[in-house]
Amino acid sequence: MEQKNDGSGEFSAGEKYIISESSEISVGEAGGWALKFLGVFPALSNRNFRLYFFGQLVSLIGTWLQIVAEGFLVFQITHSAFYVGAVAALATLPTLVLALFGGVIVDRLPKRNILFFTQGASMVLALIYGFLTVFHLINISEIFTLAFLLGIVNALDAPARQAFVGEMVEKEHISSAIALVSGTWNGARVIGPSVAGILIALVGVGGAFIINGISYIAVIVALILMRLAAFKTHDVHPHPIQAIREGVSYSLSHPVIKPLLIYSGIVSIFGWSYSTMMPVIAQNTFHVGPSGLGQLYAASGVGAFLAAMIVSALGNKFEPFIYMISGTVLFVLSLTLFTMTANFILALVLLFFVGFGLLMVFPTINSTIQHLVEDRYRGRVLSLYTITFLGFFPIGNFEVGLVSDRFGTDLALRLGVVMVLASGAWLYFNRAKFRS
Helix, strand or coil: HHHHHHCCCCCCCCCCEEECCEEEEEECCHHHHHHHHHHHCCHHHHHHHHHHHHHHHHHHHHHHHHHHHHHHHHHHCCCHHHHHHHHHHHHHHHHHHHHHHHHHHHCCCCCHHHHHHHHHHHHHHHHHHHHCCCCCCCCHHHHHHHHHHHHHHHHHHHHHHHHHHHHHHHHHHHHHHHHHHHHHHHHHHHHHHHHHHHHHHHHHHHHHHHHHHHHHHHHHHHHHHHCCCCCCCCCCCCCCCHHHHHHHHHEEEHCCCCHHHHHHHHHHCCCHHHHHHHHHHHHHCCCCCCCHHHHHHHHHHHHHHHHHHHHHHCCCCCCCCHHHHHHHHHHHHHHHHHHCCHHHHHHHHHHHHHHHHHHHHHHHHHHHHHHHHHHHHHHHHHHHHHHHHHCHHHHHHHHHHHHHHHHHHHHHHHHHHHHHHHHHHHHHHHHHHHHH
């Protein structure tokens, strides 16, 4: 017997169901719960997306190991909040400059091939980072160089990964897929920092970098196992500069995409930068080592992971505007209170809500843009989103590092809160135009 899931969540055992046009799943009595789960997270009914989802989860756990280890290493070498922010900024600076060219490439070449290259290059850089550290050959100049090279790779990788989601799942499942991808990042953010302190104690900072390099194998294997339709490309390709102009013009003339990109940029600069200061806050405010730092990262990661799962499961139940405004208010209140406490347990609770608020906002922005954008502009528009989401990080990281060095991390974070609150107020008072 063959049926389609009607979204009710009720399934009968021993039948074959089509959850989506590209995915058939046969289940017996023991598999009924799995179908109910897929009814909540429909993107996971797609075989290619499942492979990508679990491959990314393993790889991103390694990435978070490196993020924690790098911040710890930089502060250990320099004892400077500014250098911690500067290294984080340098890792994202190429995205600001090169992501638009990356978007042109993404629109012209198979995205899986692009990801083979970017994931392989990231693996090599992580292993170099690890071996230099293990053999005590690392210094701040080499950290800057490796961070910058990895940033160049990410300028192509980020828009490719964003656009690849649209190829793996049906359009009605894009919201679920994007929220799950965000959940993967933040699930890894929970697991990675939680074990980073233990691993740094066991194998050292260099060992954490090497483990990250090995973790890229998971996503590379997932890409190999995927079965994808033949890549479709346009016959006529304008000059790259002209192609970029077309993508920018399309984005800035769109009545919804334009304000979403502006809002994303402001929150990226003044909101996400709080996480860059975690190594400084861990040592100077809470007086904890790598294990405590991992707990701080993990607390916000747990909140972000749960928010992403909720958006994935309930994304179509409420309009996007509600998620964005609610997330902004929750983030502003939680981060403000976080800057006022010296109690470590309370700080963990507040960081949980900080992460929860942010991850109500960004998957919603991403999925809304992906629903609205025309396929021929997808790579270029998502490269602009990548710039606002990731490429503006250098601005925020330099700003938060500089203000922290001069006036303290608490004041730096509160300044960011004010800017995020102002952007949320702007979005709220323009809600009628946005909704229309």
